[in-house]
Amino acid sequence: MTTPLKKPEQRPASKQRLRFWLRLLKLQRHMEAVIREKLRAEFGTTLPRFDVMAALHQHERGLRMSALSSVLKVSNGNVTGIVDRLVLDGYVVRVPVKGDRRAMVVRLTQKGRDDFIHMASVHEGWVSDLLGELSPDEAEAMMAGMDRLNQSLGEQT
Amino acid sequence: MTTPLKKPEQRPASKQRLRFWLRLLKLQRHMEAVIREKLRAEFGTTLPRFDVMAALHQHERGLRMSALSSVLKVSNGNVTGIVDRLVLDGYVVRVPVKGDRRAMVVRLTQKGRDDFIHMASVHEGWVSDLLGELSPDEAEAMMAGMDRLNQSLGEQT
């Protein structure tokens, strides 16, 4: 123990980091709530559906179910349900993988691609508006910090 | 239109802010996943339960259901279910409000208080470890940015 007195500042670094985390959570939750609501109101869709479509848009050739859940960092069973509903609505297809009868590749349909491109551009505007307070330099500085944290988190676990 | 040329950098600020948002999400999701898993493994509880208990711990006198959902920024119905389960397990109680037979105040039980205090201190350690890369100055600088953003979000909506 380095501070044997009453309770002057027991572990300031730890308290500060906790405050940091609570601020981050507040910002993230607020932004996410706004984006969810706008996706619902303007496009009748949801954030997880948007996320799946975004991942598939980045990987034109499609992704296996397991790759999709790993990219999105959610469970396999979760992705199964979301993809089921996207298939129902004609935004994605499940394609059997030649040479491995267990696996399925999920891919955007043309309709899925067209709709996503439109939604993504509007979405970018929402995000930009929400972060309007941020100057480019400030954004860059904070991103550097977040990148370091993300990297250190990747190394753990 | 200010940039009538091909597509040199259509709206760089907007792209940068989008990247900022994706970094923030990644960090938040990773940290949240770790914390969820630890809460489950070490304490057999969940993040929403922890959040409710944290809110009630800050408000010793208890909170109405509606105040609770407003503090946590989740829907009324959501809180109903979480509180139901916390009541079942003896961590919180619903107390009728004198003078308004519609309302209920939710409060921590002694057991709830004791357990929360213990969990909260361990939780603080987890968060501190996850953010170990962050220097105090850096944390302070980033928090200032997040505070400005949180404030500007509060003003909108």
Next chain:
DNA sequence: TTTAAATATTTTACTATTAAAACAAACACA
């Protein structure tokens, strides 16, 4: 080649989440 282990996905059971509807009680006011 049969068997065992690993892999890919889905299913199951449960908690969490929302929006909207349903209820009950309080309030406003003619």
Next chain:
DNA sequence: TGTGTTTGTTTTAATAGTAAAATATTTAAA
């Protein structure tokens, strides 16, 4: 005093999320 509106909470129906079990297939090993 009714009666219509607002307020506080729960219920309902749907999607989302998890861990764990189940299934099917592939790979490895004996």
